[in-house]
Structure formats: C-alpha cells, structure tokens
Amino acid sequence: MAAKSNPTVRRRRLGAELRRLRMARGLKSTEVAERLMVSQPKISHLENGNRAVSPRDVRDLCAIYEVTDQQFIDSLMEMARESGQRGWWHPYAGLSDSAYIGLETDAASLHAYAPTVIPGLLQTPAYAQAVIGETIPPPTAEQVATRLKVRLRRQHRIYDPARPLRLWAVLDESALRRVVGGPDVMREQLEHLNALSAEPHITVQVLPYGAGAHPGLSGQFAVLRFADGPEQGVVHLERFTSDLFLEKPSDVLRYCMMYDDLQARALTPDSSRDFIVGTARTYIDTTVPH
CATH class of the missing domain: 3.30.870 (Endonuclease; Chain A)
Known part of the structure; x- marks a missing residue:
C-alpha cells in the first residue's frame, strides 16, 4: 500500500482501490448500495474520493467483495482512518480549490x-x-x-x-x-x-x-x-x-x-x-x- 500522505490523496486512492475490488467481483454500485442499505450516490462518493471513508465502511465493503487477506483489510482501514484527518488548508472556509x-x-x-x-x-x-x-x-x-x-x-x-x-x-x-x-x-x-x-x-x-x-x-x-x-x-x-x-x-x-x-x-x-x-x-x- 502507499506510504502515508495527506487526507485528500488518501481518500482518492482508497476510493480507487474500493472501485477496483467492486469491479473485480463484477458488482454494480447499485447492487453494493442495496446490500449495505445505503444510497447509490454514497458508494459513488466513496469511490470518487469526494468524502472520507470510515473504517466500518471499509470492513463492510471488504466483506461484500469477499476479501480475506486480513493484512490487506487492515491497511485499507488504516488508510480510511487517515482519510478523515484534516489538512492544513481545511481551517480556511469556502475554498473552491x-x-x-x-x-x-x-x-x-x-x-x-x-x-x-x-x-x-x-x-x-x-x-x-x-x-x-x-x-x-x-x-x-x-x-x-x-x-x-x-x-x-x-x-x-x-x-x-x-x-x-x-x-x-x-x-x-x-x-x-x-x-x-x-x-x-x-x-x-x-x-x-x-x-x-x-x-x-x-x-x-x-x-x-x-x-x-x-x-x-x-x-x-x-x-x-x-x-x-x-x-x-x-x-x-x-x-x-x-x-x-x-x-x-x-x-x-x-x-x-x-x-x-x-x-x-x-x-x-x-x-x-x-x-x-x-x-x-x-x-x-x-x-x-x-
């Protein structure tokens, strides 16, 4: 897995990894959303890196994708925890970029x-x-x-x-x-x-x-x-x-x-x-x- 980086990059890379796992199982985002009892846009936001991913989300998604490598799951969950951290720019409200x-x-x-x-x-x-x-x-x-x-x-x-x-x-x-x-x-x-x-x-x-x-x-x-x-x-x-x-x-x-x-x-x-x-x-x- 990638080395530690800031939350924005972490979210985007974690989202890309979750998308890869979903596609490897041949599942549509609507199917995953239905099994998790969440909205389809939430799955899209997670995969696009538009919102932080919780360790619980990672755990539940890995279960659906039948991921069994615990070390790999743990690394994804650690990435999820880091994705929720705040970068130096977050205290400045209203930044469009x-x-x-x-x-x-x-x-x-x-x-x-x-x-x-x-x-x-x-x-x-x-x-x-x-x-x-x-x-x-x-x-x-x-x-x-x-x-x-x-x-x-x-x-x-x-x-x-x-x-x-x-x-x-x-x-x-x-x-x-x-x-x-x-x-x-x-x-x-x-x-x-x-x-x-x-x-x-x-x-x-x-x-x-x-x-x-x-x-x-x-x-x-x-x-x-x-x-x-x-x-x-x-x-x-x-x-x-x-x-x-x-x-x-x-x-x-x-x-x-x-x-x-x-x-x-x-x-x-x-x-x-x-x-x-x-x-x-x-x-x-x-x-x-x-």
Whole structure:
C-alpha cells in the first residue's frame, strides 16, 4: 500500500482501490448500495474520493467483495482512518480549490501549462493579490486576504528543503505580456519568475506567439504525479465554477503527450530566461494606457 500522505490523496486512492475490488467481483454500485442499505450516490462518493471513508465502511465493503487477506483489510482501514484527518488548508472556509490543494501538497512533480497568468506557485504576493481581486463575484477584503494567505502557504511546497516539488511550467507569452497589477508589479513578478527558474527543481519555458497554433489552445491544465505511485497521475483542469480531475490512465497519457509537445515547441529554459528578462525590461518606466 502507499506510504502515508495527506487526507485528500488518501481518500482518492482508497476510493480507487474500493472501485477496483467492486469491479473485480463484477458488482454494480447499485447492487453494493442495496446490500449495505445505503444510497447509490454514497458508494459513488466513496469511490470518487469526494468524502472520507470510515473504517466500518471499509470492513463492510471488504466483506461484500469477499476479501480475506486480513493484512490487506487492515491497511485499507488504516488508510480510511487517515482519510478523515484534516489538512492544513481545511481551517480556511469556502475554498473552491481545496481538493486540488490537497493533491498539490502531496505531489512529487507537477507539469503545468499556463496560457494567461503566471501559475499560483510562482506568483509574487502583489501579483497574486491583483489576480485574486478580480475574482467573480468580487471578493471582500477579508476574502482576498484569506485567499492570498492560502496561496502563499501553497508555495511552501517549492521551498521545502526535505522534498521540494519538481515543477515544470510552460507559460504562453500572453502570461508575460498581460499587465496584472501594473508595470511595477509585472516587473517584480518576472524578476521573481526568473530567479525561481534558476532553481534546480524548477523549469520554466516560454511558448512564444511565433509558435502558432498548438495543443494547449484549449486551455490550462496540470499533470500531478506522486512519489508512492508515479503511474497514478492526476490531470487537473481548472474551470470557472468547478474543477475537473482526470485519473484514467488513457486521459493522463494524452495530457502528458500534449505537454511533451508544448515543451518541444517552447523556447529552451536558457532562451526562456533571456526572453523573460527582455520582457521585464519593457515594464521599466512604462505606464498602463487608460
């Protein structure tokens, strides 16, 4: 079984394991729900990792699936107990991206394509505040402060000396040209981006306008992988009202192929640093037109 991880990842992996056991027995979720005398949506929520699984749920499901290996059952029940724990982000109420934060916190690597804005993990406080402030519906000052605090807390993953996140980021040129927060904020942001790209565990590439049409035109995406299950990647698609997570191996493979294509079309890391430096200079002594 996987090593200890945060509750979000634990729930999703436990749910996937329970789904595998059900399908191995040739049972439909409606049949399992009927035998447990619960609703079918509950079984779906458990298998999709949308809710914590109790050890009792695991015990009852293992009985239905005729699992006899007690050591295996015990490991699933321990995973269930851990799935009910709270991550550092849970005290912050109203976070729409809490599921993603849970995955990001435990990820070993992250491949992100950003077509319009600098990724949150690479944002300066001023840039992040400007982005958060444009959320619809408009957030209150207190909500902006809370979301900013959470975003900066997320960045601990790339500064963690024990296990820094291996981060690849392909940024469309639009993300560098779009003036967020004003010229001074943009110059500081690009200088910060260049400094981070010099870190050995962070790779930044710029996809210039000259690259023309490419597979990333459909929008941003990120591929997360985990140390204790690198083959079990998760694709994150951020949407306006709700996020989408893809875990089917065929879907993950498709997005990995798309990312490889974007990296091949983008400037090399060294050329990207030069490009970012040149773009940062354009924000010196400039003003935003009214």
